[in-house]
Amino acid sequence: MWELKCQTLKKSGLLSLYRGQESFSSLGGMAALKAFTKRALLQPSRGNPLKRPRGVLLLSPPGCGKSQFCKTLGNEIGRPVLMLDVGQLMGSLVGQTEERTRQALRIIDAMAPCVAMIDEVEKAFAGVGNAGDSGVSARMFGTFLSWLNDHESDVFVVCTANDVSKLPPEFCRAERFDGIFFLDLPGASEKEAIWNLYREQFQIDRTQRLPDDTQWTGAEIRACCRLSALLDVSLAQAAQNVVPVAVTAAESVERLRTWASGRCLSAEQPGIYSRETQVASGTRRRVTRDPSAN
DSSP, rough: HHHHHHHHHHHHEEEEEEEOOOOGSSOSSOHHHHHHHHHHHHHTTTOOOGGGGEEEEEEOOSSHHHHHHHHHHHHHOOOEEEOOGGGGGSSSSTTTTHHHHHHHHHHHHTTOOOEEEEHHHHHHTTTTTTTGHHHHHHHHHHHHHHHHHHSSSHHHHEEEEEEEGGSSSGGBBBBTTSSEEOOSOOOHHHHHHHHHHHHHTOOOOSOOOOOOOOTTTTTHHHHHHHHHHHHHHOOOHEEEEGGHHHHHTTHHHHHEEEEEETTTTTTSSSOOHHHHHHHHHHTTOOOOOOOTTT
């Protein structure tokens, strides 16, 4: 049955099926988000469609693990991950885009139970409200919103965004998603877990001194470990080639954190995200030094 479904998926050209081996153990941090989604998806609905989980919206600066979380979620709860590229829905003929959108949503319903992932959703629907496309983006967005609110299939939707303030307010209202989570720059404990994970993956000596990782994301920690293994240099030397996004885009990252404070759930700790609490925890990092050093 699954082979037939996969063939139909490939034939449509509107969706792609992600197949990987990653699980939550390969992803450092995000303790609250992991616990929330796993509990929601593994909780029995007892045949009541009203109790089915709807999905989550993930907001963060680039490189904090939003997309990777979506991919690991499928393996963790035993569901296939369908990736929807909104750009592939656009057609050149009148009405073609709307028909492709409805077809993609029908396929997602048919593949249930599954996880549907829409990456960088604010860019996917960037044309909403723009009269230059004769309202095509607005109609496509309206169709997706209606499905998001009314679908009865067992589909868990995960949308990621780097700037949710660019989305219309109706997209984020209650009952579209089970929660809107903010993934901030990793704190001290998260960084330690991420360093341990990637040092093991790239077979790097754990006694090496860690570089200054102030304002680093998980992607930048991975880049440092990969470059260290690739160039056969120490982590401190590899870190000279890494410029964190919190430095190159400091203003936008700060604006995003300020917007999310008090408005989003924290991906690391249960409850509402607080910028002041996260910034304070991020400044306290334990530095691992080479025990042989003087």
